Amino acid sequence: DQQVKQNSPSLSVQEGRISILNCDYTNSMFDYFLWYKKYPAEGPTFLISISSIKDKNEDGRFTVFLNKSAKHLSLHIVPSQPGDSAVYFCAASAEGGSEKLVFGKGTKLTVNP
């Protein structure tokens, strides 16, 4: 049973526009959420995180929104750049423990020049 779902395997946007990547979760115990970016043949790199006491966190062009009632979070990238083309993984942790970090299957973002 998938606890963290990224229902869009891929997303294509134009350079300069907004990219919105979505993630849904089923476990109400999740209290910490992270987004990772992964380029081919490289390991995932951390992008941004949010704890359950917040509903928004910003870092430069990246903003994560958390809707606890809907068990939904999204990553907004504004403006999108070709270098943002990568696979994005959503991850969630229950009780803050790293051994309980659950990853989604990823969304491949392509930003077209």
Add this chain to the structure above:
Amino acid sequence: NAGVTQTPKFQVLKTGQSMTLQCAQDMNHNSMYWYRQDPGMGLRLIYYSASEGTTDKGEVPNGYNVSRLNKREFSLRLESAAPSQTSVYFCASSELFQLYYSGNTIYFGEGSWLTVV
């Protein structure tokens, strides 16, 4: 600053062979992890070590063993490789085990591509 280094990067094994994936981190992190990623799947935790001297099973531990050699190094051993273990393996580390309270994250190595034929 190397971060998390894992070797080898590529390996082909025959069914039944054994091998060890090596991992070292230079960030003085307490916790270390081994994940595997299969096509179309998210990362799944194989084993972890919350601190030096401890190891625990993750979501998919069968067919693997680990050793936390010291604070820096965490190895993953396949005793008798099977085709189902064909995957990309990622070693990772974090400063603290509790991510929430530290605002922490996990740092990954570049991956090891393992094929079992």
